[in-house]
Amino acid sequence: MSLWLKNVIHGEDSVTIQIVDEYIVKIYRQNDTPIISTEDEVIEGNHSLRVLPSLFNGHTHASMTLFRSYGDDLPLMRWLQEKIWPLENGITEEFVEWGMRLAILEMIKTGTTGFNDMYWHYTACAKVVEEMGIHGVLSGVFVDLFDNNRAKEQQQLNEELYWMTKERFPKYVQFAIGPHAIYTVSENSLRWAAEFTETHQLPLHIHLAETEHEVIECKKQHQGKSPVEYLNSLHLVSPRLKAAHVIHVSDQDRAILSEKQATVIHNPTSNMKLAVGGPFNLPQMLSVGIQPILGTDGAGSNNSLDMFQEMKIAALLQKHAWGDPEVAPANTVWEMATKHAWKQFGYNAGEIAEGKLAEIILVNEKDVSMVPDHNYISNLVYSANGHIVDTTISSGRVLMKHRKVKGEEEIIQEFCKIAKKFVQRKHQNL
Numbered sequence: 001m002s003l004w005l006k007n008v009i010h011g012e013d014s015v016t017i018q019i020v021d022e023y024i025v026k027i028y029r030q031n032d033t034p035i036i037s038t039e040d041e042v043i044e045g046n047h048s049l050r051v052l053p054s055l056f057n058g059h060t061h062a063s064m065t066l067f068r069s070y071g072d073d074l075p076l077m078r079w080l081q082e083k084i085w086p087l088e089n090g091i092t093e094e095f096v097e098w099g100m101r102l103a104i105l106e107m108i109k110t111g112t113t114g115f116n117d118m119y120w121h122y123t124a125c126a127k128v129v130e131e132m133g134i135h136g137v138l139s140g141v142f143v144d145l146f147d148n149n150r151a152k153e154q155q156q157l158n159e160e161l162y163w164m165t166k167e168r169f170p171k172y173v174q175f176a177i178g179p180h181a182i183y184t185v186s187e188n189s190l191r192w193a194a195e196f197t198e199t200h201q202l203p204l205h206i207h208l209a210e211t212e213h214e215v216i217e218c219k220k221q222h223q224g225k226s227p228v229e230y231l232n233s234l235h236l237v238s239p240r241l242k243a244a245h246v247i248h249v250s251d252q253d254r255a256i257l258s259e260k261q262a263t264v265i266h267n268p269t270s271n272m273k274l275a276v277g278g279p280f281n282l283p284q285m286l287s288v289g290i291q292p293i294l295g296t297d298g299a300g301s302n303n304s305l306d307m308f309q310e311m312k313i314a315a316l317l318q319k320h321a322w323g324d325p326e327v328a329p330a331n332t333v334w335e336m337a338t339k340h341a342w343k344q345f346g347y348n349a350g351e352i353a354e355g356k357l358a359e360i361i362l363v364n365e366k367d368v369s370m371v372p373d374h375n376y377i378s379n380l381v382y383s384a385n386g387h388i389v390d391t392t393i394s395s396g397r398v399l400m401k402h403r404k405v406k407g408e409e410e411i412i413q414e415f416c417k418i419a420k421k422f423v424q425r426k427h428q429n430l
């Protein structure tokens with residue numbers, strides 16, 4: 001049985017795309033005559049739906065949808081101490097599951113079918129990813145706070161989770177090690193993470209050089225080494241490194257990241273909203289051969305998981321910061337959210353071509369934000385938002401068709417109840 005995307009716009013042409021299992025197997029041009037069986041599933045594009053690769057969100061804490069609009073407009077430390085940490089204290093699997101369910105629903109509705117996540121209760125996250133069927137690179141929050149016992153516990157737990165993922169969640173979950181940051185994880189654990197990810201060829205997800213304070217403290221504690229130099233001395237910088245933020249870095253740091261082919265993830269909204277210092281230096285990164293990708297960070301500090309908004313904000317931040325409208329053109333930003341991101345996480349996706357994984361969206365070219373069509377990439381980045389996505393397909397499965405996701409009303413209803421309970425719990429118990 002095949003899935004057909006009939007009469008959809010691809011580049012300047014109208015094509016019909018055949019998907020079998022998880023892959024795009026054939027792209028038929030207008031003069032070709034595909035043979036479509038009556039048993040096949042067909043989505044008719046009517047020459048008004050454009051086929052595009054789905055987006056990949058490079059850095060999230062997806063279950064933090066529970067925190068959306070709870071504690072905005074506060075400085076970082078007050079935000080963490082008064083709003084985030086008290087509620088995360090004692091967070092249960094049930095809360096995390098529902099937070100994740102709503103996050104994935106939002107991603108599907110805004111055209112994202114892959115994401116790189118770090119959060120508590122790994123198994124609950126993995127369960128929901130597998131249930132909803134988009135690709136999650138998942139890591140638990142590895143924090144040992146420089147305590148030996150805690151370090152041993154975390155190392156053991158992560159080893160168990162790695163083997164458990166292979167057995168229980170083989171399809172959509174990619175296991176990663178997620179040491180939270182250099183100021184919450186001991187040197188011993190970081191060395192362990194480097195070794196474990198090398199042995200098993202796993203991604204290593206970390207927050208890196210997010211604030212100036214982190215750099216100053218790191219230099220004090222580690223013989224003048226910057227956070228990047230420190231990680232490099234522990235053998236953590238490699239193509240497996242997925243570093244979020246990477247704002248306060250030197251030329252030397254960028255040279256190391258480039259040479260070792262690490263992934264750098266830019267989170268413009270979160271950086272601006274928490275005003276933790278910036279700006280991320282996209283032009284310098286590109287000039288030394290680093291190809292950064294894009295992420296939203298969690299809904300606690302964004303507050304949206306819509307990658308279309310993130311693309312626009314990324315482009316504008318760069319132009320504004322460097323006083324140069326030629327910086328971060330639409331096409332560059334679009335590829336940061338699609339092609340480069342999928343590739344750097346090891347997926348054969350991010351482009352519409354035969355042999356690629358069917359990670360696909362159809363967007364409505366007749367939408368008010370998409371006309372006129374002088375330049376559809378510009379429209380996608382600067383004018384549209386995630387709501388122009390009409391249909392979302394992941395691994396060849398239709399997850400949203402003509403803006404309807406199966407069970408979405410029930411998910412929203414239940415999530416709202418759970419989110420209320422989540423916040424009220426603070427007043428009762430803490």
Ligand SMILES: [Zn+2]
Nearest residue numbers: 207244297298
């Ligand atoms: Zn983060």
